[in-house]
Amino acid sequence: MARDSYDDAYARPVRRLLVAVAVICLLALVMLWRIDNPRVERMRAAIVDRVVPNMEWAMAPVTGVARIFDDFQSYARLFEQNQELRRELQQMRAWREAALQLEQENARLLDLNRVQLDPELTFVTGLVLADSGSPFRRSVLINVGARDGILDGWATMDGLGVVGRVSGVGERTSRVLLLTDSNSRIPVTIQPSGQQALLMGDNSQAPILDFIDAREDVNPGDRIITSGDGGLFPPGLLVGQVIATTDGRLRARLAADLVRLRFLRVMRSHPGTSLGDSGDLIGPPWPLPDETGTEDSPAQDSVLPEEARLGNSSAAQP
Amino acid sequence: MSPATSSSHIWTYRAIFLVLCCIIIIGRLLPLGLGESGLPGPDLLLALTFAWMLRQPAVVPLLSIVIVFLLADFLLQRPPGLWTALAVLASESLRRRRLQMTEFPFLVEWGAIAGAVAGMVLAERVILWLLMADLPSLGLSLTQGIVTIAIYPVVVAVSKYLFGLRKLGPADLEPL
Numbered sequence: 001m002a003r004d005s006y007d008d009a010y011a012r013p014v015r016r017l018l019v020a021v022a023v024i025c026l027l028a029l030v031m032l033w034r035i036d037n038p039r040v041e042r043m044r045a046a047i048v049d050r051v052v053p054n055m056e057w058a059m060a061p062v063t064g065v066a067r068i069f070d071d072f073q074s075y076a077r078l079f080e081q082n083q084e085l086r087r088e089l090q091q092m093r094a095w096r097e098a099a100l101q102l103e104q105e106n107a108r109l110l111d112l113n114r115v116q117l118d119p120e121l122t123f124v125t126g127l128v129l130a131d132s133g134s135p136f137r138r139s140v141l142i143n144v145g146a147r148d149g150i151l152d153g154w155a156t157m158d159g160l161g162v163v164g165r166v167s168g169v170g171e172r173t174s175r176v177l178l179l180t181d182s183n184s185r186i187p188v189t190i191q192p193s194g195q196q197a198l199l200m201g202d203n204s205q206a207p208i209l210d211f212i213d214a215r216e217d218v219n220p221g222d223r224i225i226t227s228g229d230g231g232l233f234p235p236g237l238l239v240g241q242v243i244a245t246t247d248g249r250l251r252a253r254l255a256a257d258l259v260r261l262r263f264l265r266v267m268r269s270h271p272g273t274s275l276g277d278s279g280d281l282i283g284p285p286w287p288l289p290d291e292t293g294t295e296d297s298p299a300q301d302s303v304l305p306e307e308a309r310l311g312n313s314s315a316a317q318p
Numbered sequence: 319m320s321p322a323t324s325s326s327h328i329w330t331y332r333a334i335f336l337v338l339c340c341i342i343i344i345g346r347l348l349p350l351g352l353g354e355s356g357l358p359g360p361d362l363l364l365a366l367t368f369a370w371m372l373r374q375p376a377v378v379p380l381l382s383i384v385i386v387f388l389l390a391d392f393l394l395q396r397p398p399g400l401w402t403a404l405a406v407l408a409s410e411s412l413r414r415r416r417l418q419m420t421e422f423p424f425l426v427e428w429g430a431i432a433g434a435v436a437g438m439v440l441a442e443r444v445i446l447w448l449l450m451a452d453l454p455s456l457g458l459s460l461t462q463g464i465v466t467i468a469i470y471p472v473v474v475a476v477s478k479y480l481f482g483l484r485k486l487g488p489a490d491l492e493p494l
Contacts, residue, residue, distance in 0.1 A: 018380060019380065019406060019407075019410050022380060022384055022403075022406055023403050023406055023407060025399075026384075026388075026399040026400070026402050026403035026406065027399065027400075027403050028399075029398055029399030030397055030398065030399045030400045030403070030445070030449070031449075033397055033398050033399065034397075034449045034451060040398060043392075044392050044395075044398065047389075047392045047393070048392070048393060051389075051393065052347065052393070055344055055347070058344055059344060059347070059348055062344075062345075062348060063348055063349065066348070128349050129349070130347040130348065130349055131347065131348070131349045132394065132395050133343070133346035133347045133393065133394040133395070134346075134394045134395055134396065135358030135359065135458055135462065136358070136454035136455075136458055136459075137395045139395065140349060182452075183452070203455070203458075261349065
């Protein structure tokens with residue numbers, strides 16, 4: 001109580017000044033955040049980088065205990081779960097047979113076409129350290145960062161489907177914005193109709209599918225994959241399935257299990273090929289070097305189609 | 319000097335306050351509630367700060383509030399500094415009115431807290447709207463405010479019976 005019982009005439013104004021200075025500094029920080037967002041977000045990443053890995057010793061046991069508790073709860077439903085798993089196993093056997101056949105067929109076809117699968121699509125695996133801690137944000141923190149070569153914007157997957165993309169990289173940690181976050185927008189393709197759409201998170205479990213060209217071509221149960229538009233994501237990563245909600249909107253049930261995120265794969269994507277210039281005329285280089293060149297090249301040009309025509313006709317004759 | 323105003327008591331409780339705040343922040347960061355999208359949890363940090371400050375103002379100095387809330391702002395992905403500034407303003411205004419509240423029953427204190435929290439939520443929205451930053455949905459932030467107000471008596475009970483933090487009245491201020 002030392003502060004309250006000082007001489008009021010002296011302590012009150014000093015304290016008020018202190019509060020005013022603190023509030024002004026804090027509001028200045030907010031303004032700075034609003035004006036120079038990238039710099040402050042880098043600062044935030046640095047602070048998270050410093051603090052969160054140090055908390056790991058405290059967080060690991062608690063997380064572990066909580067997970068054990070979760071598992072323990074599931075024991076209560078052991079019997080029905082067992083039945084369910086048996087049923088699913090039965091179905092899976094059938095699927096496995098189908099998949100094996102398809103795999104063989106696919107291998108044969110790839111062999112026929114001499115297709116090179118993309119060798120650059122490798123991944124780094126990271127462990128989930130923390131979540132965003134706020135009901136308004138959906139993101140997780142993983143324990144790989146700039147040290148491991150992670151870049152902003154890379155796609156992350158769990159074993160099955162896309163989870164989100166890297167947004168914010170620290171030295172040892174990076175933040176993954178989940179597809180369900182209200183700031184997440186990614187371009188997707190809906191198979192088999194091939195419709196393009198935008199997957200927009202809205203803080204719920206199932207993100208909205210919007211900007212679809214022909215709604216009538218899209219049915220619940222269709223597969224959603226990333227389209228790779230804008231060079232943001234590698235194309236063809238599985239996202240989930242289309243579901244229709246009661247209000248007539250199309251949403252996506254994600255293939256990734258966002259409730260039980262443990263390990264994440266960060267896909268090393270290479271910058272997509274982009275068309276830098278508009279198309280050029282195909283022909284001799286322009287402007288032409290000198291007069292003699294102009295006389296030569298049309299002659300050559302005129303010869304070429306002639307030869308081609310001759311070649312065609314000669315090939316056609318026998 | 320009564321035991322509750324001795325400097326060792328004050329410093330002990332200051333340390334306990336910081337430790338509790340760290341535990342709350344770590345709890346929020348744990349990757350457990352990933353899938354839940356129902357009710358947002360209460361802002362325990364705010365409830366704890368107000369409860370302790372109205373009990374014994376000396377154990378929650380301005381510096382503790384700034385450090386704890388700024389750390390929370392940075393770690394929990396909020397606009398850095400905004401919630402801290404509002405918390406400082408609200409706690410200062412409550413601190414000034416504290417002595418009048420000590421004589422009234424708990425309900426009056428609860429009402430004052432409710433007013434402060436509602437004011438903070440509204441002020442945050444207005445400022446974010448003025449800055450044209452992206453706003454969280456109104457329903458979610460209001461729900462969080464209401465849940466925080468609802469949890470306040472629990473926080474008070476825990477600090478009173480578990481941590482032995484009793485309310486200092488005007489009589490305790492006299493001796494020094």
